[in-house]
C-alpha cells in the first residue's frame with residue numbers, strides 16, 4: 001500500500017510521519033511505525049513548556065484490524081529533558097490513552113461489543129485477555145458514566161438488591177424512579193449502603209435532604225439505613241416484594257396441607273402465578289379446586305384477589321378496606337398467613353404509601369432485566385467492581 005494513503009487513513013500529520021509498515025503474513029500481523037520529525041519539541045508533562053527530546057522508544061498499541069490482519073501502531077514516544085523538571089516520558093500521541101495497550105478506536109470497539117455480548121465473548125472475538133478489556137471497560141464506566149452523573153434533581157429512589165451469583169455476594173442498586181437510570185451500585189445490603197449513597201449524592205451534585213421517597217423491600221437493614229440517613233423521606237414498600245410475602249405464605253399453607261391432600265401435589269405454581277399466565281390446563285385445575293372452598297390452600301389463595309383489589313381502589317377508601325382484609329385473613333387462623341399479616345401490620349405505613357402513590361420498583365422492570373443481563377454479560381467477572389460497573393453500563397442508556 002502507498003504510505004501516503006495509509007497516512008491519511010490513520011490521520012497522521014505534522015509532526016508525525018509514517019515511517020514503515022512491516023507485515024507478517026504467516027501470523028497475519030501488520031506493524032505500522034509512526035515517528036515524529038527530528039527536532040520536534042513537545043510540552044513537558046509537568047510544566048507544559050515546549051521542550052526538546054532527550055531520547056525515545058516505541059510504544060506498541062493494538063489498532064483496529066486492517067482487512068483480516070491484526071494491526072499494531074508502533075508510536076515513537078519521547079522522553080523530554082526539561083531544565084526544570086528533569087527527564088520525563090511524555091504522552092504526546094493522539095491515538096491512545098496514556099498507559100493503554102490499545103488505540104482509542106480499538107477501546108471504543110470493545111465497549112460497543114459489550115452491549116451485545118459477554119466480556120468473555122468479547123475477549124474471544126478480539127483475541128485479547130479479558131483482564132485488559134475489563135480495565136478499559138472500567139475506565140470508560142468511571143469517566144463516561146459514574147463521574148458524569150448529575151444527581152441534583154433526584155427526588156424519588158428505588159432500591160433493589162441482587163446476588164452476583166446464586167446466594168453469593170449481594171449488591172444494592174439505587175435507581176432514579178423518574179428517569180429509570182441506575183445512579184448508584186454498591187456491594188452489600190446492610191444499612192451502611194444508605195450512608196454510602198448519602199455521600200455519593202453529595203459528591204454528584206445531589207441533596208440528600210431533597211430525596212422525597214425510597215421504594216424498597218421490607219428488609220430491616222434497608223429500613224434502618226433509610227431512617228438514619230434520610231429521616232424525612234417517605235418509605236414505599238415495593239408491591240412486588242409485598243406480594244412475594246403473601247405468595248410465600250400461601251405456598252407454606254399448601255406445603256402443610258399436601259401431607260393430607262394428595263391432589264395438591266405438583267400444584268405449586270397454580271397458586272402462585274398470575275392467573276393470566278396460567279396454561280389452559282392449569283386454569284382448569286384451579287377452577288376445579290375453587291368449587292370446593294374447604295381446603296386451607298383455597299381459602300388462603302382467595303385472600304390474593306382481595307389484596308390485589310386494595311391497589312385498585314381510591315385512596316380515601318383504603319384504610320377500612322385494609323382493615324377488613326386483615327380481619328378476613330386472621331379469621332382463617334392459619335399460621336403462615338398470620339405471620340404475613342403481622343409483617344403487614346408492622347410495615348403498614350410503607351404499604352399504605354405504596355397503595356396510595358402507586359409507586360413500585362417496576363420502573364425497574366427494566367432493572368430486573370438489567371441485573372439478569374449484567375450477570376450474563378459479566379460472566380466470570382473476577383471481582384465485584386466489574387459486576388457493579390456492568391450494572392451501571394447496562395442501566396444507563
Ligand SMILES: [Zn+2]
Nearest residue numbers: 044047082085
Ligand atoms: Zn517541565
